[in-house]
Amino acid sequence: MKKKHWFLRIFSFFAIFSFLINCMCCSASVVQEEQNVSLEEELDSFGFSTEEQQDAFKFICEKAGVPLPERFGIHELLQLVESTQKRFVNRADKQERWETTDLNWMDQDVKLLNENFAKLGFVDAVYSSKMHYDAVCILGARRSEMEKRIKFVERLVARGHDFDRVVLLTGERYATVGVDGTAEEIEKIAQHFGISSSEVTEAYIFKYLYKQSWLNKGDFTLVVIDTPARDGRRPITQTTVEDFCKWNKEHPGAIEDALFISSQPYVAYQTAIIEEILRQNNSDLLFKVAGDSYVPSNDSAKTLAGALGSYIWAKMPNCLRHFNFKIKSDEDLEMTRRLYGHMMWIYNHLPFSRGLINEG
Numbered sequence: 001m002k003k004k005h006w007f008l009r010i011f012s013f014f015a016i017f018s019f020l021i022n023c024m025c026c027s028a029s030v031v032q033e034e035q036n037v038s039l040e041e042e043l044d045s046f047g048f049s050t051e052e053q054q055d056a057f058k059f060i061c062e063k064a065g066v067p068l069p070e071r072f073g074i075h076e077l078l079q080l081v082e083s084t085q086k087r088f089v090n091r092a093d094k095q096e097r098w099e100t101t102d103l104n105w106m107d108q109d110v111k112l113l114n115e116n117f118a119k120l121g122f123v124d125a126v127y128s129s130k131m132h133y134d135a136v137c138i139l140g141a142r143r144s145e146m147e148k149r150i151k152f153v154e155r156l157v158a159r160g161h162d163f164d165r166v167v168l169l170t171g172e173r174y175a176t177v178g179v180d181g182t183a184e185e186i187e188k189i190a191q192h193f194g195i196s197s198s199e200v201t202e203a204y205i206f207k208y209l210y211k212q213s214w215l216n217k218g219d220f221t222l223v224v225i226d227t228p229a230r231d232g233r234r235p236i237t238q239t240t241v242e243d244f245c246k247w248n249k250e251h252p253g254a255i256e257d258a259l260f261i262s263s264q265p266y267v268a269y270q271t272a273i274i275e276e277i278l279r280q281n282n283s284d285l286l287f288k289v290a291g292d293s294y295v296p297s298n299d300s301a302k303t304l305a306g307a308l309g310s311y312i313w314a315k316m317p318n319c320l321r322h323f324n325f326k327i328k329s330d331e332d333l334e335m336t337r338r339l340y341g342h343m344m345w346i347y348n349h350l351p352f353s354r355g356l357i358n359e360g
Helices: 002-033 039-045 051-064 074-089 110-119 143-158 183-193 202-212 237-250 267-280 301-322 330-340
Strands: 132-139 162-171 221-227 257-263 286-292
Touching: 039 051, 039 301, 051 074, 051 110, 051 301, 074 301, 074 330, 110 301, 132 143, 132 237, 143 162, 143 202, 143 257, 143 286, 162 202, 162 237, 162 257, 183 202, 202 221, 221 237, 237 267, 257 267, 267 286, 267 301
Parallel strands: 132 162, 132 257, 162 221, 257 286
Antiparallel strands: none
């Protein structure tokens, strides 16, 4: 009887022990379910790590009427993207940046706004300390920006930077009078290539500008990525960089590191976009994005705020992965569709909870 008594006591001990362990595991699971991060941790994930930068971001959000909670879970992070898209970017699908309009807050305290955007790193020129790259890849844009980016590369070369190749990342965006020059300037480009004015695209403008620059006289191999429109949409950074990745795979060993050229205030945004594209294309390309400075004016808040909002949108998928957040609820899934559904290449790679993405 004594042996049986001790056996029951030992059995009871292990049963209670197992129960306590299960309770602890369940408790840990609940904690993980309610995982969140502080505002400071979230801003640090955006690269705004100093107190000065974090105060600058808070100031801009306060002026724009963008709420900032002290703690962020998945829902609050998505809400931050949604509110900054509305209050910073204010850009409809297929609308160009230069077609957007100012919001009321952008005309108030402009000097202070410009100073705080500068603290976030959206104004000063961005350089690379590395002096040699296999390629310098110049991102396409409207004519004035492409001219600016070519001149920036000319200055880099004059400072001693060295590149084996110059890559023009461009495509089938048709020229617009007033955006890409006067009608006479566009006609001049058309005559140069033996085409009609209506056939002039960003790619033709970029090649023409490059031929007029003294980079064309240097010892560089020129590569032109001329991306076609897809599904009625003009080429964007995503499609031109994807085509560049295809070219690079077809020429193994040709380009292992590249300096991409944008211009402020879009350097941070382009960095986040290119990082995401290379990750999805399993590319091991080493890269940095550089660009010339932006000169703020009395009406520059729209441009600076739009660039910051675009950066938050582009950077958020990586932040979600960094914090190991998963999109789980129907409400968050619907918000995600609104924010990223028009860009399926990003949407399909967001950190959804298992099986959730297949529900829609």
